[in-house]
Amino acid sequence: xIDTLPKDxxxxxxxxxxxxxxxxxxxxxxxxxxxxxxxVRVDPHILLDRAKSQGTPVVPFLEREGEWDGTLAKSTDxxxxxxxxxxxxxxxxxxPFIVSSEVDxxxxxxxxxxxxxSYCGVKLKIDTDRHLGPERNLVxxxxxxxxxxxxxxxxxxxxxxxxxxxxxxGTKREGRVTCETLLDLCNGKEVAxxxxxxxxxxxxxxxxPIVNGQQEERMRVGCGSATIGMFAKQWFGxxxxxxxxxDHITGVLSEHQAGKMLGVRETGVAIQGRRSTPGRYxxxxxxxxxxxGTNISDPLVILKPFKPKIAWPYLRLLMVSTTGEQAAYxxxxxSLRPVEKDLPEQLRESVxxxxxxxxxxxxxxxxxxxxxxxxxxxxxxxxxxxxxxxKHRLTRVTSGGAPAYIWPGGGITFxxxxxxxxxxxxxxxxxxxxVAPIEFTLKRADYAGLGGHMDYVRPLDEVxxxxxxxxxxxxxxxxxxxxxxxxxxxxxx
Amino acid sequence: xxxxxxIRLLPDGQRLHLxxxxxxxxxxxxGAAKEIRxxxxxxxxxxxxxxxxxxxxxxxxRTRQTHNxxxxxxxxxxxxxxxxxxxxxxxxxTPMAAVAGAVAEAVLDAMTKAAQLRRSYVNNGGDIALHLVxxxxxxxxxxxxxxxxxxxxxVEVSSAxxxxxxxxxxxxxxxxxxxxxxxxxxxAETAAHADAAATIIANxxxxxxxxxILRIPAREIAPDSDLxxxxxxHAVGPLRLQEIAQALDAGMVVADQLRSQHLIHSAALCxxxxxxxxxxxxxxxxxxxxxxxxxxxxxxETAIVIPSEARxxxxxxxxxxxxxxxx
Numbered sequence: 001x002i003d004t005l006p007k008d009x010x011x012x013x014x015x016x017x018x019x020x021x022x023x024x025x026x027x028x029x030x031x032x033x034x035x036x037x038x039x040v041r042v043d044p045h046i047l048l049d050r051a052k053s054q055g056t057p058v059v060p061f062l063e064r065e066g067e068w069d070g071t072l073a074k075s076t077d078x079x080x081x082x083x084x085x086x087x088x089x090x091x092x093x094x095x096p097f098i099v100s101s102e103v104d105x106x107x108x109x110x111x112x113x114x115x116x117x118s119y120c121g122v123k124l125k126i127d128t129d130r131h132l133g134p135e136r137n138l139v140x141x142x143x144x145x146x147x148x149x150x151x152x153x154x155x156x157x158x159x160x161x162x163x164x165x166x167x168x169x170g171t172k173r174e175g176r177v178t179c180e181t182l183l184d185l186c187n188g189k190e191v192a193x194x195x196x197x198x199x200x201x202x203x204x205x206x207x208x209p210i211v212n213g214q215q216e217e218r219m220r221v222g223c224g225s226a227t228i229g230m231f232a233k234q235w236f237g238x239x240x241x242x243x244x245x246x247d248h249i250t251g252v253l254s255e256h257q258a259g260k261m262l263g264v265r266e267t268g269v270a271i272q273g274r275r276s277t278p279g280r281y282x283x284x285x286x287x288x289x290x291x292x293g294t295n296i297s298d299p300l301v302i303l304k305p306f307k308p309k310i311a312w313p314y315l316r317l318l319m320v321s322t323t324g325e326q327a328a329y330x331x332x333x334x335s336l337r338p339v340e341k342d343l344p345e346q347l348r349e350s351v352x353x354x355x356x357x358x359x360x361x362x363x364x365x366x367x368x369x370x371x372x373x374x375x376x377x378x379x380x381x382x383x384x385x386x387x388x389x390x391k392h393r394l395t396r397v398t399s400g401g402a403p404a405y406i407w408p409g410g411g412i413t414f415x416x417x418x419x420x421x422x423x424x425x426x427x428x429x430x431x432x433x434x435v436a437p438i439e440f441t442l443k444r445a446d447y448a449g450l451g452g453h454m455d456y457v458r459p460l461d462e463v464x465x466x467x468x469x470x471x472x473x474x475x476x477x478x479x480x481x482x483x484x485x486x487x488x489x490x491x492x493x
Numbered sequence: 494x495x496x497x498x499x500i501r502l503l504p505d506g507q508r509l510h511l512x513x514x515x516x517x518x519x520x521x522x523x524g525a526a527k528e529i530r531x532x533x534x535x536x537x538x539x540x541x542x543x544x545x546x547x548x549x550x551x552x553x554x555r556t557r558q559t560h561n562x563x564x565x566x567x568x569x570x571x572x573x574x575x576x577x578x579x580x581x582x583x584x585x586x587t588p589m590a591a592v593a594g595a596v597a598e599a600v601l602d603a604m605t606k607a608a609q610l611r612r613s614y615v616n617n618g619g620d621i622a623l624h625l626v627x628x629x630x631x632x633x634x635x636x637x638x639x640x641x642x643x644x645x646x647x648v649e650v651s652s653a654x655x656x657x658x659x660x661x662x663x664x665x666x667x668x669x670x671x672x673x674x675x676x677x678x679x680x681a682e683t684a685a686h687a688d689a690a691a692t693i694i695a696n697x698x699x700x701x702x703x704x705x706i707l708r709i710p711a712r713e714i715a716p717d718s719d720l721x722x723x724x725x726x727h728a729v730g731p732l733r734l735q736e737i738a739q740a741l742d743a744g745m746v747v748a749d750q751l752r753s754q755h756l757i758h759s760a761a762l763c764x765x766x767x768x769x770x771x772x773x774x775x776x777x778x779x780x781x782x783x784x785x786x787x788x789x790x791x792x793x794e795t796a797i798v799i800p801s802e803a804r805x806x807x808x809x810x811x812x813x814x815x816x817x818x819x820x
Contacts, residue, residue: 009716014495014496015514015515015544016495016514016544017515017551018548019717020716020717021715022713022714022716025714025715027515028514028715030667189497
């Protein structure tokens with residue numbers, strides 16, 4: 001079919017159509033294009049519209065179906081993101097968009113470009129108390145090593161995925177799979193990972209992790225013993241005994257230090273499992289998906305008969321799991337056997353409180369990358385000045401409009417929470433490397449001072465008039481407005 | 494690295510959005526909630542197989558149709574071939590001219606086989622397949638240029654009218670055109686037939702050798718284009734009134750011909766602010782009264798010209814979603 005391929009024509013492998021794409025053209029889908037011989041996603045250029053009211057949900061418009069009606073937003077209320085802006089790599093030339101706008105009487109410039117990052121990766125925080133694998137062990141996707149286990153943090157496990165050694169330092173397939181894994185994680189898609197000598201997990205940004213086939217719901221408020229410590233005062237006087245069921249450490253109010261301090265009377269309760277210290281029991285059951293991460297659905301199975309010399313009829317007993325998702329209330333009968341009763345209102349509140357204090361278990365994805373020479377050259381003729389300007393907080397760095405944390409020290413190495421960025425903000429090139437949006441916003445005078453490409457600065461209104469390929473999104477309410485001058489004490493400043 | 498297909502509800506929670514490579518569908522359905530769920534499930538299951546099915550026969554589908562052409566194996570590919578075969582003797586055409594309509598039909602078929610729906614539609618980038626049970630109808634908005642938001646007219650397609658497909662073609666759209674029409678919208682019995690006919694009529698609206706028209710061999714833009722080195726329209730400068738009329742005349746000749754051959758029900762042709770419609774579009778109560786009021790009351794068998802200044806219609810979305818129009 002194709003007799004002679006023109007020079008610089010590439011073949012897209014994003015779908016089975018496998019289009020041949022000439023330099024500067026896009027494929028049949030209009031989503032992938034050939035920029036300087038590199039396959040780049042060219043989804044519509046995304047503009048952020050400042051949320052008119054707090055909590056406005058972000059609703060991405062479809063390109064064809066809800067096309068922008070052409071209304072010009074008030075210029076300070078529109079921020080041009082780098083998503084879909086394109087890139088100038090590997091040429092030493094000005095960034096695709098250098099946009100000026102006036103904010104609170106100050107002329108601001110935003111340098112907008114998509115960076116191609118070989119030095120990049122993600123840090124995963126997975127909210128689970130389950131053991132995912134030994135520290136330093138490899139994390140694999142599709143059988144290829146794509147990262148490793150780092151540390152356990154409070155209530156969560158940390159993984160590092162990607163990095164230049166996996167992207168370009170290993171086999172070709174390792175690089176390709178790493179790139180695909182990073183792209184999916186950054187774009188909020190689900191990824192299956194297997195840890196050597198550890199767990200199989202399925203994770204996606206902002207969603208509960210699935211560990212060995214089981215979805216985590218909530219982070220527990222603490223272990224059973226810690227829960228007793230936190231809530232002892234609220235239970236004291238309202239109930240005679242509380243057992244907090246937990247696969248790790250089950251807590252018993254009357255025996256626990258916190259109960260003793262309050263003067264809670266002994267109840268003669270007897271727990272299955274191995275006693276650690278007073279009021280704390282290991283291994284009351286097997287791990288599972290029942291009460292408090294155990295395999296039980298009836299909490300009474302962890303109780304042995306009450307000691308008849310100490311217990312008394314009508315003794316009031318609350319049993320609750322560490323997440324407050326399960327609770328049951330009992331009173332002892334004449335023969336000291338627990339009989340289930342309705343949970344009294346005053347205890348219901350405390351169970352609710354336990355539940356409220358359990359945050360939803362999530363996977364969070366922070367993208368981390370370093371802005372290299374050619375990217376900075378797109379912003380200024382003197383790249384180190386841009387670095388210094390960022391360090392001195394004269395230049396604000398955002399990624400798709402989301403605030404970026406800049407690591408101290410040399411270079412511009414940044415981290416950004418991908419869930420604060422618009423949908424599908426990331427792309428890739430077959431190098432393999434990730435394509436991520438990056439915007440530098442600074443005062444016009446400062447931009448001139450650091451050798452900016454002043455000849456290429458265009459007013460915002462002019463950029464907005466080029467309606468083709470633009471999409472207007474509402475900015476996320478939790479993000480600071482990228483063009484707003486931050487207060488003096490803002491740590492991001 | 495293949496991107497997975499997108500299957501999701503639009504933010505309105507009602508319409509289904511399916512995307513895979515270059516195929517992008519918006520789907521709506523009316524009926525019992527359980528039936529809609531079942532229909533959407535069937536649509537998604539059918540949809541995820543389509544791109545591979547088509548790509549398996551892509552070289553054949555990109556080849557000019559003749560009497561001797563090999564018959565493709567896939568069901569959608571056969572619909573495409575069937576829709577373009579009436580034109581294979583008169584001009585260069587490949588089955589790709591009907592791909593969008595054929596895909597829309599196939600997905601709609603899967604839905605109506607799986608569930609009882611009062612009405613439903615599959616909109617494949619402006620090429621739309623409709624399902625209507627007795628007494629139901631859809632209102633379809635028509636645009637003068639694919640990228641603008643103003644509707645120049647809307648038509649009401651009821652179950653009584655033999656129209657279940659609507660398609661639009663023009664040089665400004667995603668596919669290449671040999672003509673200079675901004676948009677040609679065709680109503681036909683099926684979406685695939687509407688799709689092929691819109692291509693043919695749009696190609697016929699033309700001014701050969703006109704200096705204001707920039708044409709480029711298709712393969713210079715897309716090396717694997719099915720149109721090979723045919724000159725496709727890349728830009729059209731301002732034309733004089735007389736030239737616009739001449740080009741639209743040429744298009745109307747073809748549109749009327751296709752109508753007499755029962756290949757289409759009706760068509761609307763747009764070029765630089767001027768619109769002509771076949772008289773069949775005015776019959777069967779198809780044009781909505783509010784719009785008909787703007788038409789000059791001139792009885793003509795061939796065409797009505799609506800000068801752009803005379804139009805004063807409200808702005809609406811590019812492709813008006815039928816479900817948004819209260820019946």
